[in-house]
Amino acid sequence: MGSFSITHWLIVLAVIVLLFGAKKIPELARGLGQGIKNFKEAVNEEEEEEKKTDTKEIAATEKSETKSETKTDKTTQNS
Numbered sequence: 001m002g003s004f005s006i007t008h009w010l011i012v013l014a015v016i017v018l019l020f021g022a023k024k025i026p027e028l029a030r031g032l033g034q035g036i037k038n039f040k041e042a043v044n045e046e047e048e049e050e051k052k053t054d055t056k057e058i059a060a061t062e063k064s065e066t067k068s069e070t071k072t073d074k075t076t077q078n079s
Contacts, residue, residue, distance in 0.1 A: 004012075020028065
C-alpha cells in the first residue's frame with residue numbers, strides 16, 4: 001500500500017500528459033534540466049571563489065611570516 005506499482009505510475013503519467021499536453025512535457029523537462037545545470041554551475045563557482053580566497057589568505061600569511069623571519073634573522077645577526 002505504501003509503494004507505487006507500475007500501474008500507478010502509468011496512471012500518473014497519463015494524467016500528466018492530459019494536463020500538460022505532449023508538447024509541454026519536453027519543454028518542462030528542458031526547463032528543469034537547465035535549472036539544475038544553473039544551480040550546479042553556481043555551486044561550483046562559489047566553491048572556486050572560496051578556494052581562491054583561501055589561497056590568497058595562505059599566501060598573505062606565508063608572506064607575512066617570511067617578513068617576520070627575515071626581520072628576526074637580521075636582528076639576530078646584528079647582536
